[in-house]
Amino acid sequence: MSSRPRPGFLSFPRELRDTIYHHYLFEPEGYHFNLASSKLCASGNRPVNLALLRTCTAVAAEMHHLPLRTNVVHFSTSADPSESERIISARFGMLLDYFERGRIAALRSLGEPSLRPYQTPVVDAKLALKYPQFAPLLHWWSPESPGACPSVAAPAGIASSWGEPDSDYLAFQSYMIELLTTNTDFVDALAESHVTDHVPKLDDPRSPIYSPVVDEASRARREHIHSFLLDKGQITRGERASFFRSVLSASSPEPWTIPSLEELAQMMADVNLSPSNPAHEAQHCLGLETPESCEGYPWKRVKWRFSAAATAIHFFKSISRETCSAVRRVVLHEDRPSVGFPESHVLGLIPFCVQNPQLRIERRVNMWRVLLSPHQRQTTDLFSIGNHIVSNSESVGEFSSKLCDWSCITLISESCCRWITEASGLAAKGMPAHTFSLVLDGDPAPDKSSELFERVKEAAAWQVAQAQWYSDQSPSPGFIATRRAWIYRSEVFPQAINDIVNGKSFISCNFPTGTLHDPRAVLNMNRHIAPRDTHPGVPGRDWFIAFADHQRRHPMRFLPQLSFIDFAAEELLPEEHMPLIEGKPAQASTFA
Numbered sequence: 001m002s003s004r005p006r007p008g009f010l011s012f013p014r015e016l017r018d019t020i021y022h023h024y025l026f027e028p029e030g031y032h033f034n035l036a037s038s039k040l041c042a043s044g045n046r047p048v049n050l051a052l053l054r055t056c057t058a059v060a061a062e063m064h065h066l067p068l069r070t071n072v073v074h075f076s077t078s079a080d081p082s083e084s085e086r087i088i089s090a091r092f093g094m095l096l097d098y099f100e101r102g103r104i105a106a107l108r109s110l111g112e113p114s115l116r117p118y119q120t121p122v123v124d125a126k127l128a129l130k131y132p133q134f135a136p137l138l139h140w141w142s143p144e145s146p147g148a149c150p151s152v153a154a155p156a157g158i159a160s161s162w163g164e165p166d167s168d169y170l171a172f173q174s175y176m177i178e179l180l181t182t183n184t185d186f187v188d189a190l191a192e193s194h195v196t197d198h199v200p201k202l203d204d205p206r207s208p209i210y211s212p213v214v215d216e217a218s219r220a221r222r223e224h225i226h227s228f229l230l231d232k233g234q235i236t237r238g239e240r241a242s243f244f245r246s247v248l249s250a251s252s253p254e255p256w257t258i259p260s261l262e263e264l265a266q267m268m269a270d271v272n273l274s275p276s277n278p279a280h281e282a283q284h285c286l287g288l289e290t291p292e293s294c295e296g297y298p299w300k301r302v303k304w305r306f307s308a309a310a311t312a313i314h315f316f317k318s319i320s321r322e323t324c325s326a327v328r329r330v331v332l333h334e335d336r337p338s339v340g341f342p343e344s345h346v347l348g349l350i351p352f353c354v355q356n357p358q359l360r361i362e363r364r365v366n367m368w369r370v371l372l373s374p375h376q377r378q379t380t381d382l383f384s385i386g387n388h389i390v391s392n393s394e395s396v397g398e399f400s401s402k403l404c405d406w407s408c409i410t411l412i413s414e415s416c417c418r419w420i421t422e423a424s425g426l427a428a429k430g431m432p433a434h435t436f437s438l439v440l441d442g443d444p445a446p447d448k449s450s451e452l453f454e455r456v457k458e459a460a461a462w463q464v465a466q467a468q469w470y471s472d473q474s475p476s477p478g479f480i481a482t483r484r485a486w487i488y489r490s491e492v493f494p495q496a497i498n499d500i501v502n503g504k505s506f507i508s509c510n511f512p513t514g515t516l517h518d519p520r521a522v523l524n525m526n527r528h529i530a531p532r533d534t535h536p537g538v539p540g541r542d543w544f545i546a547f548a549d550h551q552r553r554h555p556m557r558f559l560p561q562l563s564f565i566d567f568a569a570e571e572l573l574p575e576e577h578m579p580l581i582e583g584k585p586a587q588a589s590t591f592a
Contacts, residue, residue: 010058021066024052030072030331033315035258035306036082040073065326075308075315076333084261090304092264093339096255098273100170102247103177110141112193118186123179131172133164136479163483163490165425166418167344174252181248191241246271255340256310256348301573307338309345309363316352325356332363335441337373337571343422346436350426353435363423364439364510367449369570371415371440412452413459416440417489420500420507424492434506442511449511455551460497461517462487466543468523485540487547494519 009017029043042048050067053060078085109115124142128135161169180186250271253259259267306314309332316324334342346363353359365371423438442449466487470477482488499505501513529542 010056014062017062021052021063022070024049025063025067025070027071030074031067032074032076033311035078035085035311035314038315038318065323068323068326069328072329072331073312073315073327074331074333075312077305077308077311077336077338078303079336081303081305085306086304088259088261088264089306089339090302091268092253092257092259093304095264095267095271095273096252096340098271099247099250099252102244103173106177106180106190106244106248107173109190109193114189114193115186118180118183118189123176126179127172127176130175131168133168134162134172137162140480161490163488165344165422165490166341167347167422168425170341177248187241187244187248190244242272246273254348255342256307256313256345257340258306258310258314303336303571303573305336305338307340307342307345308332308334309342309349310338310340312361313345313348313352316349321355324352325358327356328358328360330359330361332361334363334365334370335443336366336369343418346423346426346431347429350430353432354430357432357435360435360437362437362439364441365419366441366443367412367452368442368444371419372411372452373415373571412455413489416456417459417493420496421490421492423507424496436506438507440507440509440511442509446511449509450514453509453511453513457497457501457514457517458550459487459489460494461519461522462543462547463489464494464519465522465526466540468519469526469529469543486544487540 012020027042027048031040031042031048032045033039034041034045040048048067053063081089110119119141124138128138160166253267312330312332316327332346346361349361353361419438423436426436427433440449440453442452466485467482470482470485496505496507498516500507500509501516526543526546529546
């Protein structure tokens with residue numbers, strides 16, 4: 001008598017099999033993407049166990065895409081980036097900076113009489129049609145305006161993007177360049193204007209080599225670099241024309257790109273970017289040629305890295321559309337500084353979110369290591385200052401006390417504003433509703449993060465109070481003066497902070513946010529400010545002074561382990577680990 005065949009796994013009900021698949025595949029800490037290997041792994045860098053998929057074709061078909069549907073996929077910045085990532089990200093970040101410097105140099109020159117005619121009414125009309133939020137600027141910049149701004153690229157106090165997302169203002173500037181360069185004479189006229197005006201000025205806050213002067217040694221070092229640029233960085237009109245043609249005609253890569261070594265080499269070649277070309281002042285300023293004036297310049301020690309969002313975009317681009325649609329939840333851990341204006345990088349994820357309506361993305365931004373980190377334009381100088389002071393044996397406490405007010409007033413509120421303003425603009429750019437969330441992460445000190453967030457709430461309340469003070473004036477100061485005010489952050493900033501504190505926003509904090517500050521109390525406290533600023537040409541200067549005085553009367557008390565210098569020091573390699581210092585890389589991962 002033959003025995004019945006034993007029931008196999010596939011004879012179980014499908015619901016039971018699915019439960020088994022889930023328990024088999026589920027990783028409590030999800031999957032983590034390793035940029036160096038371009039692979040997903042389990043926690044502890046363990047390989048993902050998919051052996052069950054290989055048992056038979058039927059099981060493989062049933063488990064198809066289940067690993068990605070079951071687990072959260074985590075992307076993060078690298079605490080200790082590989083040498084290859086560090087070099088590629090450094091060069092890519094500097095390439096983006098190079099494009100920005102070329103664009104700003106061109107726009108800044110528009111105030112010169114020889115270039116003003118190129119900003120025609122047709123150019124203004126096209127700009128206003130595509131970017132209506134910046135239309136008030138066009139009249140102010142117009143050659144016919146009696147109060148015309150001498151520089152299209154002029155900063156606007158803290159709100160350097162005129163209260164709008166940085167990515168919008170960047171796109172506006174790029175479109176303006178595109179329109180201006182349709183006139184073939186523009187680049188030649190640009191090259192003719194002030195041949196040496198591209199050399200950075202030590203005392204100009206807009207300069208790439210400007211930094212707060214801490215002592216005579218730091219001043220002497222900056223003056224030495226400036227002299228080097230004046231002596232050896234000057235170029236002929238023809239070379240400058242070539243420079244502007246290359247940088248203004250080429251398309252700047254998306255800032256969330258993670259290029260290969262070969263791709264980056266091609267990007268640099270497209271703009272004739274090479275150490276032998278003296279037309280590229282950005283190379284001198286950032287040490288790409290490692291000139292003798294920059295010997296020991298600490299950019300070479302920085303742990304340059306790509307953002308978590310850029311890493312996620314890189315991953316999604318590497319898999320098929322079908323596989324991409326299987327991903328359900330992504331967490332982006334922006335826990336370290338990264339290159340390429342990372343606030344805007346989620347823009348590169350919008351196409352994947354539209355393609356996959358079930359995708360949910362949570363972006364976690366560390367308050368201490370990212371938001372208290374200087375903006376990219378200041379990074380090199382601040383690392384230099386910090387490194388210099390530490391090397392001269394000044395205590396962490398002494399340095400922290402010097403930078404405390406400045407860090408709180410400028411860095412934390414400005415950085416929060418940049419990230420919040422960019423995130424608030426995502427819906428208008430196509431991000432599906434309920435798909436994206438932003439978390440301000442207080443690790444490693446949630447209690448101190450609440451105190452840090454008080455500075456952000458204060459900044460929002462002071463902006464509202466100043467706006468009310470302005471509206472009480474007759475006549476009202478209007479768009480330009482309001483947005484150039486020193487304590488103005490952005491249009492959405494005060495309401496965004498209100499919504500965060502009241503739990504009505506897609507932006508949240510993982511620490512107590514406390515209560516809102518009352519703008520009316522701030523306004524009453526500052527009724528003494530004269531109706532007309534006592535500092536013409538610097539809108540809101542009296543308000544900023546009052547704000548700074550208020551901050552000094554209510555100082556933050558950082559824990560010793562949460563000092564600015566400690567976090568900055570985490571981003572520097574030891575001095576003995578400086579493979580690029582001599583500018584003679586020998587490894588295949590470096591650039592020829």
